Amino acid sequence: MGRLRVLVAKEWEELRKIKMVLYGALFLPLLMGGLAGFMVWQGQGLPPEAQAALFNTALMYFLILPVMIPVTLAVYSIVGEKEQGTLEPLLATPLTDWEIFVGKALVAVLPAIGLTWAVFGLFLAAAHIILDGIPPGVLTLPWLLSIFVLSPLLAVFGVLVSMLISSRTSDPRAAYQFSGLAVVPTLIPLIVYSVQLTAVNFLLVILEGGILVLLDGLFLYLAVKLFRREEILTRWK
Amino acid sequence: MIHAEELTRRFGDRTAVDALTLDAREGEILGLLGPNGAGKTTTVRMLACLLAPTSGRASVAGHDIREAAPQVRGSVGILTESPGFYKRLTLERNLRFFAELYGVPAPREAVQRYLKRLGLWERRAEAVATLSKGLRQRLALARALVHEPKVLFLDEPTSGLDPESARDVRQFIGELASERRTVLLCTHNLAEAEELCARIAVLRTRLLALDRPDELKRRMSGSRVAIGLRNPRSEFATALGLPFVRTAELVHDGLSVEVADPERDVPALVRRLVELGAEIRSVARDERTLEDVYLELVGGDDGAA
Ligand SMILES: Nc1ncnc2c1ncn2[C@@H]1O[C@H](COP(=O)(O)OP(=O)(O)O)[C@@H](O)[C@H]1O
Ligand SMILES: [Mg+2]
Numbered sequence: 001m002g003r004l005r006v007l008v009a010k011e012w013e014e015l016r017k018i019k020m021v022l023y024g025a026l027f028l029p030l031l032m033g034g035l036a037g038f039m040v041w042q043g044q045g046l047p048p049e050a051q052a053a054l055f056n057t058a059l060m061y062f063l064i065l066p067v068m069i070p071v072t073l074a075v076y077s078i079v080g081e082k083e084q085g086t087l088e089p090l091l092a093t094p095l096t097d098w099e100i101f102v103g104k105a106l107v108a109v110l111p112a113i114g115l116t117w118a119v120f121g122l123f124l125a126a127a128h129i130i131l132d133g134i135p136p137g138v139l140t141l142p143w144l145l146s147i148f149v150l151s152p153l154l155a156v157f158g159v160l161v162s163m164l165i166s167s168r169t170s171d172p173r174a175a176y177q178f179s180g181l182a183v184v185p186t187l188i189p190l191i192v193y194s195v196q197l198t199a200v201n202f203l204l205v206i207l208e209g210g211i212l213v214l215l216d217g218l219f220l221y222l223a224v225k226l227f228r229r230e231e232i233l234t235r236w237k
Numbered sequence: 238m239i240h241a242e243e244l245t246r247r248f249g250d251r252t253a254v255d256a257l258t259l260d261a262r263e264g265e266i267l268g269l270l271g272p273n274g275a276g277k278t279t280t281v282r283m284l285a286c287l288l289a290p291t292s293g294r295a296s297v298a299g300h301d302i303r304e305a306a307p308q309v310r311g312s313v314g315i316l317t318e319s320p321g322f323y324k325r326l327t328l329e330r331n332l333r334f335f336a337e338l339y340g341v342p343a344p345r346e347a348v349q350r351y352l353k354r355l356g357l358w359e360r361r362a363e364a365v366a367t368l369s370k371g372l373r374q375r376l377a378l379a380r381a382l383v384h385e386p387k388v389l390f391l392d393e394p395t396s397g398l399d400p401e402s403a404r405d406v407r408q409f410i411g412e413l414a415s416e417r418r419t420v421l422l423c424t425h426n427l428a429e430a431e432e433l434c435a436r437i438a439v440l441r442t443r444l445l446a447l448d449r450p451d452e453l454k455r456r457m458s459g460s461r462v463a464i465g466l467r468n469p470r471s472e473f474a475t476a477l478g479l480p481f482v483r484t485a486e487l488v489h490d491g492l493s494v495e496v497a498d499p500e501r502d503v504p505a506l507v508r509r510l511v512e513l514g515a516e517i518r519s520v521a522r523d524e525r526t527l528e529d530v531y532l533e534l535v536g537g538d539d540g541a542a
Contacts, residue, residue, distance in 0.1 A: 003337075003338055003340075006334065006337040006338055007338070010323070010326075010330075010334045013326060013330065014323055014325060014326060017325040017326070018325065080323075084321040084322065084323060084324055085319050085320070085321025086321040086322060086323060087321075088287065088315075088317040088320075088321075089315070089317055089320060089321065089335070089380065090338075091287055092285055092287060092310060092313075092315045092317070093310060093335065093338040093339060094307050094310045094311045094338065094339065094340070095338055096307070229286075229287055229288075230287075230288055230289060233282070233287055233288065234248070234288070
């Protein structure tokens with residue numbers, strides 16, 4: 001078995017044992033999915049344009065999810081190692097610095113994307129039943145791009161921010177709180193969207209995608225620098 | 238097996254380890270003895286490729302620590318100063334994780350072997366959180382060994398343990414040398430070093446001495462002779478007038494005399510004392526304990542520790 005797989009399997013088993021992390025990661029998707037469903041439910045019997053407006057607002061929840069879900073996972077996978085004093089034994093193994101970093105990132109990114117898409121699928125199915133079909137002019141290319149391209153970029157963003165913050169503190173609560181700030185970039189398009197409701201246009205999505213790629217690149221660079229053995233051993237608190 | 242040359246590590250402008258040169262042979266338990274802050278942990282971290290040396294070179298298990306860090310990591314086992322575990326996972330799962338990371342061919346079997354060997358097999362399915370400190374230390378030993386490393390670094394393996402657990406751990410370490418493993422044992426416990434180590438390196442940022450425990454004692458105490466007298470009198474000390482006597486002083490029931498070479502000088506010394514009218518009850522080499530030697534070495538000049 002590859003070392004990376006070994007690390008991810010361990011992380012996953014550990015996270016599953018911590019009720020707060022597990023429920024924390026599941027609670028949000030369920031809540032957001034429920035809210036989105038409720039919103040669509042209110043559109044029953046309204047004209048299609050009004051339904052579409054509600055639907056668009058509901059879809060925005062699916063941009064917050066990928067940032068919020070991985071925060072608890074990423075924070076724990078770093079702070080947990082610190083708290084338990086397992087970093088040094090881990091660093092003594094043949095794992096490369098890069099493998100440690102990628103393993104820790106994946107264990108948060110993958111559930112975030114998976115859960116977002118799963119809840120999104122459930123939401124579409126529910127909406128289909130509630131409204132007797134998805135209103136026309138809703139699932140446009142920009143929206144699909146948002147869900148399938150922006151979401152993963154946002155998940156990576158949330159994870160990198162959480163990992164950077166977690167490496168600087170050994171207090172999980174402080175780490176959770178600060179990492180919550182990762183959600184800020186998603187609020188900007190959210191505000192734009194909610195002001196202009198249906199105007200989820202191609203340009204905005206491309207713009208946000210571009211900004212996210214840049215931010216992800218920058219944070220990735222910083223994180224990789226932080227995830228060097230020597231750095232972890234001597235500078236992490 | 239372990240070969241370090243002028244190994245140096247600085248943190249900012251503080252030197253933690255200064256030009257350390259030492260060798261440990263295959264199957265040897267080499268003690269690294271020194272007070273807190275002496276640089277023991279830093280030395281181990283450099284040799285286990287966790288920290289890069291500022292200068293100097295070293296090879297461990299035949300691999301250069303700068304050029305072949307992954308190979309070094311794969312062939313050494315380390316018991317860190319405060320060895321942590323994933324406390325929610327079971328003993329078995331913790332060990333298997335490390336066995337797999339080290340690429341052990343049959344991890345389950347290796348884990349079973351070491352859990353049994355360290356008397357932890359019955360508790361394999363419990364979470365590590367339930368273990369006492371002593372048992373946790375045993376599990377840490379199992380982890381350090383599960384990939385059958387040729388070289389082992391043990392950083393203060395008995396510190397903070399109750400006497401019984403400490404004895405168990407020491408006994409186990411003793412067994413390791415007979416398996417041809419090379420062990421670098423960091424400790425500030427003299428009795429432990431004397432009991433377990435073939436040779437002891439005394440470290441305080443710099444290497445102060447490196448020798449067998451008995452040699453260290455002999456070399457440091459060597460030339461002192463204790464003479465028991467029935468009639469101790471101070472003029473015995475002052476009137477000796479022998480060229481080879483360096484110092485002589487009256488202690489409560491005799492004399493303590495420092496001579497150049499006890500083998501050669503003691504007969505003449507005794508003859509002279511008898512001439513002076515001393516009634517000699519006993520003559521003994523003044524053996525010092527390792528502790529005296531250590532304190533003299535370490536208690537040195539600059540008070541940096
Ligand atoms: N990461 C670090 N940053 C700064 N100084 C350090 C660091 N690690 C160790 N030191 C310093 O190096 C010296 C040796 O420490 P250490 O190797 O832990 O000694 P020992 O293990 O013998 O107690 C100490 O003065 C310590 O303060
Ligand atoms: Mg130490």
